[in-house]
Amino acid sequence: MLAHAVDGAVYQAWAMSPAAWEDLKADYRERSLTAPCCGAPVVPVRSPTSWQFFRHRPNTGCDLRESVAHIVCKSIMARAAARLGLEVATEARADDGTWVADVLVRHPSWTVALEAQLSRIPLAAIEERQERYREAGIRGAWLVGYDIARLEARRDLPLFRLEVKRTGRFEPAVIGPATDGTPARTYLGPFAEALLTGRVRFEGPPPQASMPSVATVPSVCWKCRRDIDLAVALVNVPAHAMFAPHGVLPARDLGKLPGILAAYRDAIPALHGACGSLTPLRRPPPARLALGMRAHCPWCDVPISLQGLPETSLRPGRWLRCWTLAGEAWTPPEPRASRWTWSGSADLGGHRRAI
Template sequence: MFSMPLLAIASDGARLEAWMMSSAEWEALKASYRTRGLTADCCGSAVVPVTSQTGWQFFCHKGADCPVRESPYHMIAKTVVARAAAALGLDVTTEARLNDGAAIADVLIRHPSWAVAVEVQLSRIPLIAIEDRQERYQTIGVRCAWLVGYDVPGHHPRQDLPLFRLVRPKTTDAVPHVIVTDADGHSGRTGLAGFTTMLLTGRINFQGPAMPASAPAVVSITSECWRCRRDIDLFTALINVPEHTIFAPRGVLSARDLTKIPQLMALYRSAIPKLLKAVPSLTTVRTPPPGKEAGGARAHCPWCDAPISLVKLPDDVFDSHRWGRCWTLSGDPWIPGPTAAR
């Protein structure tokens, strides 16, 4: 087994990630890599861009004995997870160094208000070792999901330890599957790309009962429409929702991410008439148009229907001390208490 990194550092400091480069970009790199001074981030030795017989892109060490050992299976799993997360409009980095290099995440997925690591663990290690690494991720504010290539007796995926069984394909160049339970209670195998999408959009059932939630409520901040200059209540978050490991870890769901949890989006859409009757100045949230999915859902002015991006809202608008006004989905005013958001 040898290292097959997806990340290389050029002599000018550029980070080159094999998984995200198009075929044309990859071929151009293969033609010019000798002048780029490519080195592996894992050990600093020289690497070259390589394409496997089945089309997978990765970097190969030039004869160096790298201490990192990863199989083609590991490389493919990281590539598939990274591409599926990027397709949701999230920022993705492979082999990401965290906490001054104390941790290296196989795939790090970033959102403006959170970060999630996905670890591919193929060699068998004690469960306590995984739990220890999970705690270290938590101490630096990063949630983590695990894909393990072996059975862990008696363990089922939990909110505090999302650990899933990765099923090895029959050939080393095929995409692995994951054993999951979807939102409808169906258990079975799904492709790794589909699993990643399910995990990041709230369609995974975890072991144990879900945490109870109070009546969901809409949160707004006072703002002004950029087009008509009228005062608006900008819908920023849906609170008191069932806790979701990725998008609503404290029961607070950003309005930008509302469309990524279909059940809550449907609940909100059914409540729009009551909300607008109670609060005519409240913006509405809609699914982004094709090609604009990376920016997440948009708010729309209730007066002139101008689209309003929710990407650049400051992080603290999701903290209770910044909440301007709140309404339940029935249109009733609601005052958050000290335990309103878990």
């Protein structure tokens, strides 16, 4: 996709008009074109379906060779970003070599790397490369040409299934959420525009739903009869095989995990500043310590036993509200698989937010 000339000029195959490409083919020898990956000579060529790219000369010892399908996908994504008036570079590299992006897109407010991953690699390899992008302040999005078993959509890893069919010419499409049981397909160009104009959205639990939080159920104080938010569990805490399987710690057992207890105590001002009806948790007198922590009415301070609560109170579907230890409220979502969704036409004017 990219070649350097002896005079310092840089040629990007995807961005050149057919006429300019023919001119380059006529005098590429005088320009001494080389590949940025290895410095070896390259030749400008055009595929039978009119895609432009640079080919290593025969017997060049370079391992970085790409399929025509990969070149097509990169060209389509680069052209989509260019149509939006964004700065685009293919095969962009970090100065320290920590990352190489198929297509790097720059906006004054953000930078995005678009990756067309057609050859199969482990998910861990994608996650590692995504982390390198994150450390560099780059948002990465992955168009993957194969199925990954048991993969769940994640907010921190925009990853989409790419299908590359050849019907006379390559027609890459992104497979979207199913409608009436049939997966939707969006051609790669329009999808890239949607991605870069903020119209691809993640549907899943709110970010707070993964933070350590206090889960509550609605109740009434047995003494003053006022409504309370009864703290029944701490959720999203480090899993403990005995006391907090799956990261859910019953409130009565809070005293058995000192680290979580300390974090809760530090959070008490934020929690009760955010929710005045939330019951604080305290240890009982020494004689009743074996019964575990007790809740206290926030209005009359009477102790409320947490023994004998139904097991259903420890299930997300029964919690009314949850509060992060920073005092942010969130509501347990309806059971539904997370997913990425998109629709509509490209907004060519704003470019306020990418993915």
